[in-house]
Structures are given as structure tokens and as C-alpha cells.
Amino acid sequence: MNTYRTNTCGELTIKDLDKEVTLSGFVQGIRDHGGVMFIDLRDHFGMTQVVVHDDSMLKGVSKETVIKITGKVVKRDVDTINKKITTGEVEVVADTLELLSDTAKALPFEVDESKKVSEDVRLKYRFLDLRNPKVHENIVIRSKAFDFLRNKMKELGFLEITTPIITSSSPEGARDFIIPSRKHKGKFYALPQAPQQFKQLLMASGFDKYFQLAPCFRDEDGRSDRLVGEFYQLDMEMAYANQEDIMEVAEQVFPAFFKEFGKRKVTEGHFKRIPYKESMLKYGTDKPDLRNPLEIIDVSEVFKETEFRPFRDSIVRAIKVDDIASKPNSWFNELVDYAKSIDMPGIGYITVEEDKSLKGPINKFLTEENRKNLFSKAGLKVGSVLFFIADKRESVASKNAGLIRDELGRKLDLMDHNLFEFCFITDMPMYEISEITGKLDFMHNPFSMPRGGEEALENENPLEIYADQFDVVCNGVELVSGAVRNNRPEVLVKAFNLAGYTEEDIKKKFNALYTAFSYGCPPHVGMALGIDRSLMMLLEEDNVRETVAFPLNQNGEDVLTGTPNEVTELQLRETHIKLR
RNA sequence: GGUUCCGUGGUGUAGGGGUUAACACGUCUGCCUGUCACGCAGAAGAUCGCGGGUUCAAAUCUCGUCGGAACCGCCA
Numbered sequence: 181m182n183t184y185r186t187n188t189c190g191e192l193t194i195k196d197l198d199k200e201v202t203l204s205g206f207v208q209g210i211r212d213h214g215g216v217m218f219i220d221l222r223d224h225f226g227m228t229q230v231v232v233h234d235d236s237m238l239k240g241v242s243k244e245t246v247i248k249i250t251g252k253v254v255k256r257d258v259d260t261i262n263k264k265i266t267t268g269e270v271e272v273v274a275d276t277l278e279l280l281s282d283t284a285k286a287l288p289f290e291v292d293e294s295k296k297v298s299e300d301v302r303l304k305y306r307f308l309d310l311r312n313p314k315v316h317e318n319i320v321i322r323s324k325a326f327d328f329l330r331n332k333m334k335e336l337g338f339l340e341i342t343t344p345i346i347t348s349s350s351p352e353g354a355r356d357f358i359i360p361s362r363k364h365k366g367k368f369y370a371l372p373q374a375p376q377q378f379k380q381l382l383m384a385s386g387f388d389k390y391f392q393l394a395p396c397f398r399d400e401d402g403r404s405d406r407l408v409g410e411f412y413q414l415d416m417e418m419a420y421a422n423q424e425d426i427m428e429v430a431e432q433v434f435p436a437f438f439k440e441f442g443k444r445k446v447t448e449g450h451f452k453r454i455p456y457k458e459s460m461l462k463y464g465t466d467k468p469d470l471r472n473p474l475e476i477i478d479v480s481e482v483f484k485e486t487e488f489r490p491f492r493d494s495i496v497r498a499i500k501v502d503d504i505a506s507k508p509n510s511w512f513n514e515l516v517d518y519a520k521s522i523d524m525p526g527i528g529y530i531t532v533e534e535d536k537s538l539k540g541p542i543n544k545f546l547t548e549e550n551r552k553n554l555f556s557k558a559g560l561k562v563g564s565v566l567f568f569i570a571d572k573r574e575s576v577a578s579k580n581a582g583l584i585r586d587e588l589g590r591k592l593d594l595m596d597h598n599l600f601e602f603c604f605i606t607d608m609p610m611y612e613i614s615e616i617t618g619k620l621d622f623m624h625n626p627f628s629m630p631r632g633g634e635e636a637l638e639n640e641n642p643l644e645i646y647a648d649q650f651d652v653v654c655n656g657v658e659l660v661s662g663a664v665r666n667n668r669p670e671v672l673v674k675a676f677n678l679a680g681y682t683e684e685d686i687k688k689k690f691n692a693l694y695t696a697f698s699y700g701c702p703p704h705v706g707m708a709l710g711i712d713r714s715l716m717m718l719l720e721e722d723n724v725r726e727t728v729a730f731p732l733n734q735n736g737e738d739v740l741t742g743t744p745n746e747v748t749e750l751q752l753r754e755t756h757i758k759l760r
Numbered sequence: 761g762g763u764u765c766c767g768u769g770g771u772g773u774a775g776g777g778g779u780u781a782a783c784a785c786g787u788c789u790g791c792c793u794g795u796c797a798c799g800c801a802g803a804a805g806a807u808c809g810c811g812g813g814u815u816c817a818a819a820u821c822u823c824g825u826c827g828g829a830a831c832c833g834c835c836a
Binding site (some may be wrong): 209211212213214215216217220229231233242244257258259260264265268275285286287288289290292294296297298299300301350353355368373374376398400401402403404496580593609622623625626629661690733734735 | 764766771772785787788791792793794795796797798799817827828829830831832834835836
């Protein structure tokens with residue numbers, strides 16, 4: 181028999197009346213009425229009210245001390261029932277009270293209000309912060325989410341295989357976390373940025389469907405939606421499958437996951453598919469929020485010979501919003517201010533008046549033909565407003581139009597806040613012109629299969645070569661990246677050649693994969709879901725750190741454990757490291 | 761690496777040249793037999809992140825520095 185408790189603090193109900201019970205937990209609070217005292221006793225499972233009649237029993241007991249009590253379960257008077265807690269119909273009258281663990285110091289903050297405390301203090305006393313039921317619950321849900329994903333993948337016939345954490349540095353991608361080798365002077369291990377190479381090697385090893393709840397490590401700066409250092413992916417790969425097959429898995433797993441753990445509606449059925457280029461035009465981003473009904477159109481042609489200099493020979497994008505022509509000037513001025521805040525010179529717009537005439541700062545530059553074209557192109561009607569975003573560079577015009585679209589969505593509250601809307605972004609270009617070198621380079625994953633295989637690489641314009649690669653985006657957040665992998669060495673060589681790499685380069689940098697492929701490898705396809713970011717959305721948090729028990733802060737430190745820290749001279753010597 | 765914002769009792773905030781540095785919660789003491797954000801009375805607790813400058817006078821203005829957050833870069 182457990183000496184600390186017969187029951188948890190979350191389970192006693194009217195059914196347990198008159199039972200002699202033992203409970204242990206943290207003291208959440210004491211209400212002393214002189215002659216009768218109430219203790220809120222809290223553990224992982226919940227809260228129970230303990231009644232004490234003898235104040236000498238409370239010696240040394242204060243908030244957050246750990247106590248054990250024995251006593252009888254009694255019914256509360258009807259007018260003293262607390263409906264906020266599951267045990268609220270009963271209370272335990274304490275016969276004995278034992279202090280199991282004292283608090284040495286005054287608390288740095290009140291546990292049940294810890295979410296209001298600055299993050300650096302919370303993380304310094306994370307163990308107290310995590311006692312807060314609201315904070316605690318996130319970690320419990322995270323655990324359940326891992327269970328759910330694991331079960332779901334197994335249900336679909338995927339096999340969980342763990343891959344090395346101590347591995348080697350790979351030349352592409354993010355900065356690695358490196359570990360000095362003791363036995364191999366001057367050589368280093370590295371933590372994996374993702375299990376990419378290993379999961380493809382598993383395919384070459386004849387495993388059919390692999391998955392892993394994989395820790396990934398990248399030595400890059402964080403954001404509110406990006407953890408510093410380590411994060412988890414639901415990583416998967418399947419053999420003898422094409423893009424349709426893996427997309428089907430996406431549609432089976434992710435909405436179910438969001439339905440199970442989220443509080444919102446989830447889009448039913450197949451995800452909408454949007455080709456990358458269409459997304460960049462219509463939404464100004466490769467991760468569109470489809471809850472926003474506004475779409476961007478290109479009107480460059482209309483203004484090709486306009487007298488309005490900023491629009492002439494520029495990329496001009498437009499967003500039409502119906503029924504807002506009557507908004508006051510201040511409303512439009514706010515939008516102009518926003519445009520300036522994102523480094524746009526301004527934002528032009530025209531409004532359609534009752535008599536179908538146009539008004540607005542741009543109107544005087546328009547010819548009758550311009551007006552006619554805009555009416556038909558944008559579908560203008562009485563009450564519509566058409567906003568213009570222009571720039572000489574297409575990428576800038578596109579991006580700014582996307583930001584304005586987002587801002588209009590927010591300002592006009594066009595989004596359904598009770599919805600998770602998924603879509604696929606497809607038809608990713610294989611290559612792009614690098615802004616740094618001006619040369620052709622891979623746009624995303626160089627191991628993706630060019631659509632159409634080897635033949636596709638013959639295309640005279642390499643920018644028209646597409647990869648069988650896709651993202652899953654939900655409410656404007658990129659959650660998943662997936663692709664058909666390039667499993668054929670000769671195609672791989674050709675694809676790398678186009679980007680200026682030789683076969684020797686591949687052998688040097690990706691020897692394991694290249695060698696494995698040359699011994700035969702089934703066609704395979706895979707993807708990975710960012711679990712932490714998904715949880716952030718599901719828990720309705722605006723910071724990913726809320727989904728992890730012990731996150732690093734933005735500066736890559738854990739102030740609680742003192743991470744990173746210095747190591748001993750001996751450790752340095754054994755690993756052949758000399759500090760400068 | 762860059763930009764912006766923020767550093768005031770334990771916590772959260774107010775105060776924007778002269779204040780006894782204010783308020784709420786917490787802590788401590790006393791009172792209270794039905795509270796659950798208990799209540800009442802009282803007390804302790806702050807060199808206003810640190811360093812320089814301006815000024816008769818700086819928490820307040822200014823420069824620097826340190827720390828934190830958000831964003832940009834970065835994240836195949």
C-alpha cells in the first residue's frame with residue numbers, strides 16, 4: 181500500500197463519502213477563518229479542499245509546501261459546493277497533517293499566476309511555473325499528442341525506427357551542433373538537423389514505411405514560432421509510393437490530429453492544392469492563410485504606359501475589397517501607415533462611388549481605358565475599393581501585396597478564428613537564381629525528384645523545372661514539407677550538375693546516400709511535420725516555448741540548469757580542444 | 761550580426777526633472793467557525809539593471825553597457 185496516498189487530489193467525489201483517505205500534494209493556498217482553515221491541496225491530477233480545525237497542525241505549512249494529510253471525506257453543504265473543481269462537492273476533514281517538504285524561501289512568483297510573469301523569471305524557476313495547472317496541462321497534452329501520432333502512424337502500417345543522435349555534420353542546410361571526438365583527434369560528431377539521410381538509407385535497406393518522433397537539432401536563432409536548438413518532427417518515409425500516396429497520408433493524419441487536440445473546426449476532405457507560383461501571385465506568399473478570402477491579381481498590363489510613374493513598367497498587384505468604400509479617411513490612412521511601416525512608399529487605391537465613378541489618390545492618373553480594364557479585371561462594383569501594390573521587382577511587389585492582404589484580413593476581421601484550414605502548396609520550382617551569387621541554385625531540397633525525371637532536366641530554361649515537392653500549410657503556417665526523393669544516381673548527378681556541382685561533389689558530401697542508391701533503391705517519398713509548432717496552434721499559444729517542458733531561451737540558454745556551461749580542463753584535453 | 765521595444769519592493773504595473781517613489785497580489789503579525797481571488801487591522805520590504813554625462817537637483821533627460829522579448833538576417 182502506498183504510504184503517501186490512497187487517492188489523488190483529482191478523484192474524490194460524492195461516491196467516496198465517509199472514506200478514510202490519505203492525500204499528498206502541494207499547498208496551493210490556505211484560507212484561515214480562525215477556528216476553521218481551508219487548504220487547497222493540489223497534485224498532478226487536480227485539487228481537493230482539506231478542512232483543518234486545529235491551527236497547530238498548520239505549523240510550517242505555507243504556499244507550495246508539500247504535505248500529506250489523512251482524514252475523512254465529507255459532503256459539503258449545498259451552498260459551499262465549488263463547481264469549478266471536479267472534487268468540489270466534497271472535502272476532506274484532516275485528522276493528521278505531515279509536512280513532507282518545506283519551502284526554504286519566499287516564492288519568486290505566485291504559481292497560479294505564473295503565465296503573467298516575464299519569461300526569463302518563469303524559465304529560471306521553471307519547476308514552479310510548471311506546477312501551474314495551465315502550464316502543466318500543455319505538457320500533458322504534448323505527451324498525449326505524441327501517443328496519438330505514434331498510434332496513428334502504426335495504424336497506417338508505419339514502423340517506428342530510431343536513427344542516430346550522434347552522427348556526422350552534413351554540409352547543407354543549417355548550422356550543426358558539433359561534438360568533439362575523444363578517440364579521433366580533430367574530428368567531430370554532429371547532432372542531426374533531421375533524420376533525412378538515415379530515413380532514405382532505411383528505404384535503401386528495404387524497410388517499407390518508416391516513421392519517427394524525431395528530435396532535430398539546428399544551431400540557428402529562434403523566433404516565437406521556432407525553438408532554439410532542438411525541436412521535434414513527425415518524420416516519415418514510404419517506399420514504392422508517389423506524391424499522391426504521401427499526400428493521402430497527410431490528409432489522413434494531420435486533420436485527425438488537429439481535430440483530436442484543437443478546439444477549432446478542421447477542413448474536411450481533400451486539401452486544396454495550390455501551385456507554388458499561383459500562391460505567390462494570389463496570396464503573395466508560399467504559406468497562405470486561406471481563411472482570408474481576399475486574392476491578389478496582377479494588373480501590370482493595365483499600367484504599362486500609364487503616366488503615373490510609380491506604376492509604369494512596374495509589377496502592379498491589386499487587391500479588391502467589396503463594400504468598404506464608405507470607410508472614413510482615417511481608416512485608409514491607417515492602412516497607408518501600415519504600408520509605410522513595411523517599407524512601401526505608400527499604397528494607392530481607388531473607390532467605386534454610387535454612380536460607378538472612381539475616387540481616390542490614384543484616380544486622376546487613370547485613362548478611361550484604364551478604368552474600363554480595372555472594372556472588368558478586378559470585378560469592381562459599387563462600394564468596392566481596389567488597392568494597388570507596385571514595385572520594379574516582382575519578388576518585392578509580391579511580398580508586399582501578401583502583407584497588405586494579411587493586414588486587410590486582420591483589419592476587416594475576415595478570418596474565421598474557429599477554423600484550421602489546410603492546403604497543399606505544390607509544383608515547387610526545382611531551381612532559383614540565387615540572390616547572393618546570381619547563379620542557378622536549388623530552391624529547396626536538392627534530393628527531390630524533378631518532375632518528369634531525367635528528361636525534365638533537359639529543359640532549356642531550368643527555372644521551368646519543377647520538383648515533386650510540396651508543403652502543407654495551415655492558417656498561414658508552414659507545418660509540413662514533403663517530396664518524392666531522387667533515388668536514381670544518374671538523375672541526381674544531372675540535377676546537381678545544373679546547379680554547378682560535379683559528381684565528385686556529391687560523392688564527397690553525400691557519399692552514404694549516393695553509394696546506397698547505386699546498389700539499388702526503391703522509389704520513395706516522405707515528409708515531416710513540425711510537432712512543436714502544431715502544438716502551439718492546437719494549444720492556442722503564441723509562443724512555441726509554451727509547448728515544451730524545458731525550452732532554451734532566445735539566447736540559446738537554459739538559465740535553470742546553466743546551459744551551456746564550461747567544461748573541465750581534463751574534458752578539453754581529452755577531446756583535443758584548446759580554447760583561445 | 762542588425763532593428764525596435766522593455767528593465768521601478770518577491771511578482772505585475774503606475775509615475776517622464778524636485779514625491780515620504782504609488783497601487784494590486786504575495787510575505788510577516790494580530791483578529792475572524794464556511795471560505796474557495798475569503799475578509800478585516802497593522803507591519804516589513806526598492807541604493808528605480810549597471811556605469812558615465814547634463815543639471816542646484818536624475819527613477820525621470822542623454823550616452824554607453826548588460827539583460828530580456830519581438831522582428832530582420834539565418835532556419836536545405
